[in-house]
Amino acid sequence: MKQLLLHVRPDQTVLACLDDDILSDLFVERAGEEDIVGRVYKGVIKNVVPSLNGMFLDIGIGRNAFLRTRDTLPGAAHTEGSTLLVQVEKDSTETKGPLVTEKISFAGRYAVALYGSSYIGISKKITDEKKRNFLRSQAKAICGGAMGLIVRTAAETAEEEDFKKDLTSLTRIMEVVMKRGAIEKGPALLYRDGDLAVKSLRDYLTGGVERILVDDRNVWQRLITMAEEEKDISKDRILFYDERESLFKSFKVDGQIEALFDRTVPLPTGGSLVIDYTEALTVIDVNSGSFRGKGIPHDQLAFLINKDAAREIARQIRLRGIGGIIMIDFIDMEKKEEKEKLLRILRQEVRDDHVKTVVCGMTSLGLVEMTRKRTTKRLWQYYYNTCPLCKGTGRILSARAAADRILEDLENRRRKGPFQRDLEIRCSTDVKKVLESAPFWDVLQKTVLRDIRITGEPHFSRETYTILSL
Known part of the structure; x- marks a missing residue:
C-alpha cells in the first residue's frame, strides 16, 4: 500500500512517502529556509x-x-x-x-511548460500510440507555438477537460510571468512554486498512491478545496489525522528518518552499504558482511548481495537527497553478463526518481559511475551542523598530539632565550593529564627550567591552549 504522510508544524512541513510502511521518499520544507529551486x-x-x-x-x-x-x-x-x-x-x-x-519551465499536474521553445514531447511511459498522438494534438492546439510542452505520465488517464484546464493554467502562468518580467526592474522575484502541501497533491498523489494523511486541519481543508477543483482527485483519499499518537510515530517514520543519518546501511541479505560524502562526489561501498551463503558459489553470492544493494542504493540516494557524482564499489563479479544485469537493475530502480538520475556504466576498475541532478541540500544539512571541532572530517586531534604541539611551542620560545619567569599552561583537561604524565613532565621541566603550573580548562578544545608568564 502506497500512502503519503504530511506532517505540518508552524515552522516546518515534512512529506513522507510510504510503500508498504517502508519510507520511499522524503521532502522537508522549513520556514525561512524555503527551497528556491524553480523560482x-x-x-x-x-x-x-x-x-x-x-x-x-x-x-x-x-x-x-x-x-x-x-x-x-x-x-x-x-x-x-x-x-x-x-x-x-x-x-x-x-x-x-x-x-x-x-x-524556464513550469510544472502542472499533467504537463510541464517550456519558455522559449516550441517543442512538444510526450512521456515515454505513455506507450499507447493513439493516446500519444491525441495528447500531442491537444497540446499543439492550446499552446499554439507560444511555448513548448512536455506531457507527463499522469495525462494518460486524465479526462480531456482536466488536461485542457491544466494546459490553460500553465499558459496563464507563463503569460503573467512574462508580463511581470517586462514591467519589473531587476533584480526581482517574478514567480515561486506552490508549497510542499500543494506539491504533495500535484506531483505525488498519483494513481498508485491510495491516500494522503494530514495532521493539520487548516492544510487538510486547503487540500480538500484543491481536490474539489481538480475533478480527477478524490477528496476521499485526503484524510485528516487526529490521533493521540503523532503521525510519524504512529507509522514508525521517525526511526526510519534517524537511520538515514547513519554511515552504514544494513542489507536484507546480511551485507551492508557504507556511504561517505566528499566535496566532489559521494562514495558508496558494498560489503558482504556476515552473509556467507553456505553452498552458494562466490559469483552467485556476490550477485545476490549486489542486487539487494542496487535496490537499496536507489532508495538511499533519494531519501538522503544525494546529488552530483556518485561512485559505487560493488562486490567484484567475474562474469560480464552479471555486471550488465546489475547495471540494468540499478537503472530500473532509479527510473522513477523524481530527480534526473543517470547510471553511466562501470569503469575498468569495476566501479559504477552515476549522476543525480543536485537541486537541494542533502538531508543531513536540514538536521545537522558541521562539527566545529572536527570541521566535518570526523576526526579530532589526539590529546598526545596536542601535548606535542605545546612542547614544540615551548621549545621554539626557549630557543629565543631562557625563560625569565615561571609559567602557567592552560589547556583541556585530557591534555593536562598527558603533560603531567611521564615522560612529558620531565621534558617540560628540562625545556622550561622554571616552575610550571598546568591548569585544566573543561571548556577548552584540545587545539586550544595558552602559555602565561607568572
Missing part, C-alpha cells in the same frame, strides 16, 4: 566570465547566481548591466550561489 527572477548581469563559460547575476537574494553559457537562450543580450529572466536550477551551497538557467 523565476529578473536578474541583472554583474560580470561575464569567459574562462568559466558563464556569467554572474544579481537576482536579489544577497548572493550572485551563476548562469552557464550552455543554459542561455539565443538572441538575448548577455552583457554586463543587461537583464535576463532566469529560473533557479540548483540551490545555493555553503560556498556557491545558486545555479540558474534561461530555459
